[in-house]
Amino acid sequence: xxxxxxxxxxxxxxxxxxxxxxxxxxxxxxxxxxxxxxxxxxxxxxxxxxxxxxxxxxxxxxxxxxxxxxxxxxxxxxxxxxxxxxxxxxxxxxxxxxxxxxxxxxxxxxxxxxxxxxxxxxxxxxxxxxxxxxxxxxxxxxxxxxxxxxxxxxxxxxxxxxxxxxxxxxxxxxxxxxxxxxxxxxxxxxxxxxxxxxxxxxxxxxxxxxxxxxxxxxxxxxxxxxxxxxxxxxxxxxxxxxxxxxxxxxxxxxxxxxxxxxxxxxxx
Amino acid sequence: xxxxxxxxxxxxxxxxxxxxxxxxxxxxxxxxxxxxxxxxxxxxxxxxxxxxxxxxxxxxxxxxxxxxxxxxxxxxxxxxxxxxxxxxxxxxxxxxxxxxxxxxxxxxxxxxxxxxxxxxxxxxxxxxxxxxxxxxxxxxxxxxxxxxxxxxxxxxxxxxxxxxxxxxxxxxxxxxxxxxxxxxxxxxxxxxxxxxxxxxxxxxxxxxxxxxxxxxxxxxx
Numbered sequence: 277x278x279x280x281x282x283x284x285x286x287x288x289x290x291x292x293x294x295x296x297x298x299x300x301x302x303x304x305x306x307x308x309x310x311x312x313x314x315x316x317x318x319x320x321x322x323x324x325x326x327x328x329x330x331x332x333x334x335x336x337x338x339x340x341x342x343x344x345x346x347x348x349x350x351x352x353x354x355x356x357x358x359x360x361x362x363x364x365x366x367x368x369x370x371x372x373x374x375x376x377x378x379x380x381x382x383x384x385x386x387x388x389x390x391x392x393x394x395x396x397x398x399x400x401x402x403x404x405x406x407x408x409x410x411x412x413x414x415x416x417x418x419x420x421x422x423x424x425x426x427x428x429x430x431x432x433x434x435x436x437x438x439x440x441x442x443x444x445x446x447x448x449x450x451x452x453x454x455x456x457x458x459x460x461x462x463x464x465x466x467x468x469x470x471x472x473x474x475x476x477x478x479x480x481x482x483x484x485x486x487x488x489x490x491x492x493x494x495x496x497x498x499x500x501x502x503x504x505x506x507x508x509x510x511x512x513x514x515x516x517x518x519x520x521x522x523x524x525x526x527x528x529x530x531x532x533x534x535x536x537x538x539x540x541x542x543x544x
Numbered sequence: 545x546x547x548x549x550x551x552x553x554x555x556x557x558x559x560x561x562x563x564x565x566x567x568x569x570x571x572x573x574x575x576x577x578x579x580x581x582x583x584x585x586x587x588x589x590x591x592x593x594x595x596x597x598x599x600x601x602x603x604x605x606x607x608x609x610x611x612x613x614x615x616x617x618x619x620x621x622x623x624x625x626x627x628x629x630x631x632x633x634x635x636x637x638x639x640x641x642x643x644x645x646x647x648x649x650x651x652x653x654x655x656x657x658x659x660x661x662x663x664x665x666x667x668x669x670x671x672x673x674x675x676x677x678x679x680x681x682x683x684x685x686x687x688x689x690x691x692x693x694x695x696x697x698x699x700x701x702x703x704x705x706x707x708x709x710x711x712x713x714x715x716x717x718x719x720x721x722x723x724x725x726x727x728x729x730x731x732x733x734x735x736x737x738x739x740x741x742x743x744x745x746x747x748x749x750x751x752x753x754x755x756x757x758x759x760x761x762x763x764x765x
Contacts, residue, residue, distance in 0.1 A: 432713050439709040446700045455762045456696050460710060463692060463755060467714055470744070474717040478724070 307384050309526045310535040316526075320519040327512035334505030342498040351415040354408050355499075360507040362405040364514050365433060368398035369468070372440075373461035380458035388454035389529065391461070392444060393522040397514050399437035406430055425476040432471055436464045450529060548633050549641045556645035559618075570611045571653050577603035578661040589666055596665035597675060597726035603661075604654050604679055605686060605715055611650040612690035612711065613697070613704045615642065616760070620698055626764055635760070636753035643687050643753070651683030671726075674734045678725040681741045685718040688748035695759035717744055 306312050338356035345352040372394040379388030409427065410420045421427065440457055447453030530536050537543070560567055581599050582592055619625040619642075628638050658679050659672045667675070693711035700706060718741060725737035 432716060435709070435713045439713065442706055442709050443696060443700075446697070446702055446706050448701075452762055452765060456759065459692075459696060459755065459759050459762065463714065466751070467717075470717050471713070474720045474740075478720050 307386050309386055309389070309530050310533070312386050313523055313526045313536075316519040316522050320516050320523070323512045323516035323519065327509050327516055329509075330505050330512060331509030334502050334507075334509050337498060337505055338502030342502050343496055348416055351412065354412045356502050356506040357510075358405060358408040358412055359503060360510040361401045361408060362430065363507065364510055365398060365402035365405050365430065368394055368401060368514065369433060369436070370465065372398055373458075373465045376454070376458035376461040380455050385451075385454075385529070386526075388451075388458070389525045390518075390522055391457060392454070393518045393525055395437055395441050395444075396521065397518045399434060399441065400517075401510075401514065402430060402434040402437060406434065425478060428478075429472050429475045432475070433468070436468075440464070545633060545637065548631075549637060549644075552628075552638060552641040553645045553648070556642065557648060560645075560649040566611075566614065567649055567653060570607050570650050571657055573610060574603050574607040574654050574657060575661065577606060578664065582665075593666045596662060596667050597671075598723055599665070600658055600661060600675065600679070601682065601719060601723040601726060604658070604683060605719055607654055608651060608683055608686035609690060609708055609711060609715070610704075611646070612687075612694050613707050615646050615691060615694040616698050620763075625760070629757075629760065629764065635757035639691065639753040639756045639760070640749075643691050643756075646691075647683060647687045651687055654683055655679045674728065674731055674738075675726045678722045678734070678738060678741065681738065681745050682718050682722040684745045685722075685741070685748055686715060688745070688752040689714045689718075691752055691756045692759060695756045695763060698760070698763040 306315055334356060339353060342353070344350055372391045375387045375394065376391035378384065379386075379391060406427070409430075413422065414420050440460055443460055444453040444457045447456060527536065527542070578599060581595065585591060585595070616625055619628070629635050631638070655676060659676060662672055662675055663669075690707070690711050693707045693714075696710060697706045721737045721741040721744065725734040725741060728734035728737065
């Protein structure tokens with residue numbers, strides 16, 4: 277199923293409605309790299325704006341409005357980066373694996389490019405969660421690092437991201453790299469719960485979750501608000517970086533395509 | 545179908561017997577890792593005795609991983625692998641046979657050497673059966689999971705190092721359960737860990753040949 281039709285001029289650039297490929301309507305039309313390139317550009321700009329907005333608001337609520345914690349003092353305020361980063365590190369892995377597997381099953385190039393674009397962002401957030409966790413652990417636990425279940429499984433998640441990126445970097449043929457990456461991501465997704473539980477039974481110190489859908493959150497309202505705003509900000513940032521990277525990957529992989537030669541930013 | 549399986553295992557064993565250096569290198573590496581720890585830690589007998597199960601497990605894991613990239617390479621280079629996959633026999637069965645012969649050549653010797661190293665570290669003789677059993681299951685898990693990594697990295701640049709990056713995270717559950725069983729104070733405490741390890745091996749046995757054959761098809765495209 278190749279919907280790409282590289283000869284087709286993207287409608288968004290040329291304002292020509294007749295240029296739509298007749299066989300791909302609705303959202304599926306965006307499986308074509310030409311369309312996705314234009315859409316990703318618009319979405320990336322939108323997400324950049326919302327990242328800035330929610331990030332600034334969230335940090336203001338978190339660092340200024342939220343009260344000091346009566347046990348941990350000011351040190352707890354790193355939660356506003358640490359928790360969203362840890363959430364993102366796990367969500368991005370699942371989304372990345374999902375795109376990689378879709379790309380493998382349906383043979384759509386763009387899905388695999390999306391998986392490739394997400395991997396460095398996911399690795400970044402995993403590293404960020406580990407780093408902020410170390411900064412938080414020092415004043416509260418008295419140690420930069422403990423061999424605890426959550427820390428260890430987060431570290432393993434970082435290794436899984438690095439393995440995914442290393443495998444794709446070592447493969448010269450991009451399509452083979454896509455499929456091998458999908459295979460590895462699939463094995464990883466099956467393994468993540470196994471790794472998680474094996475590590476949990478092994479050793480635990482990290483506190484349990486404070487927010488769940490089942491019970492009322494065990495934290496003050498401004499803290500919760502700051503956390504939610506920061507989460508939105510970091511999610512937007514992750515989406516903006518991944519989409520921007522997707523555009524770079526499309527430019528690299530589709531370098532020979534006609535629609536790409538006609539882009540104003542390529543011509544100059 | 546079983547005759548094909550037996551023939552393939554016999555062939556691989558014969559090939560390994562003709563080049564014994566490869567088997568011996570893995571064993572030598574395992575024995576060397578065992579000897580490195582007392583040199584680095586010092587001759588504290590009590591400390592070494594406590595660390596021994598962990599040292600055995602990490603040594604076995606690293607040796608198994610080192611031997612992993614040889615699983616398909618020779619057959620890939622001379623075209624045998626392609627012919628095997630073209631045959632009417634289901635590829636997952638062929639891969640199971642390859643993994644079985646690889647375990648006989650690379651895993652079993654480690655298991656047989658482990659009791660000797662345990663005695664060097666002063667472990668009680670009662671602990672030996674449980675450590676050996678945990679390593680039998682563990683080397684199976686290593687061979688089965690490593691086969692996926694070996695198939696994915698076949699013919700790539702830096703295959704040996706890349707395989708480490710891919711399979712080490714996957715080896716962790718086996719290491720945790722296996723080392724816990726080896727560390728347990730008595731056979732009763734070791735049982736649940738051994739059961740978890742065995743269920744892991746069973747899951748790998750069902751899924752790994754299938755995943756490996758999919759990965760091999762990618763590599764041979």
